[in-house]
Amino acid sequence: MLRHECYSLAWLFELAGGAIADFEGTCIPKVQREAAFTIAALHQWEMGIDDPRCVTSAEDVRYPHLDVFIVPLTMIYFPFSPVL
């Protein structure tokens, strides 16, 4: 049996901020929109590959010491490449 795995992990540190903190009454709390940085794990794999590690390896990464910071976790799943 030939098993295929194809997953790639990249990490992103992104400067947050800008005008998104200027507004009141939006669906995302202001305290979150005032965050200084976004840190993200990006996974990609080929269509048709059913390997749960494509998702769980991102889930396995935890920053328990970050509980003191603002940590709203977001999950975005793209069935197709969005812009790449």
Added chain:
Amino acid sequence: MRSRFHRATAPSLLRHFRDCVKGAPRELYANVLLTAGPADKDSLVVIQMCYVGPKEQGLEYLQALSSWTGERCLLNEVHEKTFLSQQDSVAQVLRGKRGNQWFIRSALISSLPDEVINKTVLEFADTPVGCSESSFSPFAFPQKRDAET
């Protein structure tokens, strides 16, 4: 801007990035990526920036980011460019392909402490580069991201 990833020097570059951009005016957008890079090449640290304002002011941030000397800068293509050419560059360094599925896990943080940088660099360094094909063994011949020196 691209530099070869090395676990020993990457934390220093990320700290430098953080110190250059924190508190910057909203005209500045910047990010840094730890990524596998183009196929058959070493893993990379990639810094992307965009300054929506006078070119002279943007150059100050570019010069500050470029002043890190821990590794050689492999490529500096910060200049005016089209949206599509920028997206092509991102696709190359992320090994993006049409039809791939994506999963992104992210967190907003109020600061970027050294501890988080160090942990993330080690996490990235110890993750095998994707795309392996094997018989039975799920972890056969993973490609290491850098030398363990």
